[in-house]
Amino acid sequence: MSVSNAYMTLSGAVDADVLRDEPLSRRTSYRIGGPAALVVVAHSYGALQRTLEVLAQEGVEWVLLGKGSNVLVSDKGYDGCVVLLDGEFSRMTVCAEEATITAGGGAQLARVVNQAMKSGLSGLEFCVGIPGTLGGAVSMDAGTRREWIGPRVRDLVVLRPGEGMHRYAGGEIEWGYRRTSLPTSEIILEATLELEPGDPAVITRDMEERLRRRREAQPLSKPSCGSVFRNPPERSAGLLIQSCGLSGAEQGAAQISPEHANFIVNRGGATAADVVALIRRAHDAVLERHGVDLACEVKLLGF
Structure with a gap:
């Protein structure tokens, strides 16, 4: 394994921020953890694909990290490469006619939830206050004990390392409490969520009440x-x-x-x-x- 070779190959050659010995305490909600040997923040699909190719060539182990909201990093850190998604992976579009929101896997879930509220689209109120990225939320079917984000997924675009992109219909995936049938090796690039038209004032009140209960209990x-x-x-x-x-x-x-x-x-x-x-x-x-x-x-x- 040659982290140094991967670092030199990727630095300045891809649309990404490439960092050595980055403390992961800065990138997890626990504020705990030693350094990652390599961190790559990919801003485009091409950068992500090239990063994974180089890591495979150099035999460097890697892991995808969202906002680090459900991760505990060892005090010794991580010997491999931590990959994060930003740039085009944070984009988001709303289709009012179809009552959908399409967002990248690196988009903050809070931004998606707030955009739904502003657009008068109901169905994500239960996600208010849940940290992390949309990709992370979908991969673990985040939500409450009774409501999950998975059933809201109309379709999903993933990257299969070494193969390329693949599109799933939401119905092809098994969703359950804190679990999905998605292979852990696949990277969620984009998801389209199917919502319903609603009154922004009513949606806002619902979200505020849920946040109040969350603050009181957690x-x-x-x-x-x-x-x-x-x-x-x-x-x-x-x-x-x-x-x-x-x-x-x-x-x-x-x-x-x-x-x-x-x-x-x-x-x-x-x-x-x-x-x-x-x-x-x-x-x-x-x-x-x-x-x-x-x-x-x-x-x-x-x-």
Whole structure:
């Protein structure tokens, strides 16, 4: 593997920002993590395709990162290349006649949700307050326990590394709570969401109420990755952890939030090791007391 060769080949040769030893604490919502050996912020499809070609030629492992809102990076960092999408991947268009929004995989989900509201298109209110990119949201079928973004996807354009682009109809994909049938190797380039005409004032009030409830129930003032565990069927992961007496439990500068026990927050200076220790502690306590094997939805990088 030659990160140096990849860096020299890509620097100045593609429509991308190419960085060495970039601290990933700057690119994750946890504000935790060591450096990535290489970071490439691709601004165009050609740059992305060329980047993946060079990484394959040099044998450099890579991972796609959105806004880093559900990722915990090792304190040692990541030896491979972190790829991010920007530029043309952040574009967004609205078709009022068809009640659709088409946006790139790198577009911030918050921008898409706000554009829907301004355009009088209803159907994404449940996504308000969810961080990350549209591509990340679609890849994990983000949403609430009852509403997911997947059923709103009319069609999807992905890049299959080494093969090229492929288009899916939304109905070809299996959607479920925090899961999809999309191969993890495919990169979401663009998605078209099918919505319904609505009253912008009504949509705004709905979004404001949802945000109010979210602020009251979740520790949004401290860095975190959101929910740590998936909710088991008909159960609340947070309440299960709370019932084990772990609300407020600390490890270094990491803490199981007293406000919502399914959040582990960084109180300032927490390490990835601190967070992992609390994840294991919560998982093992719930398994021992309730016999429930909680599934962690935090993606670990560099471990």
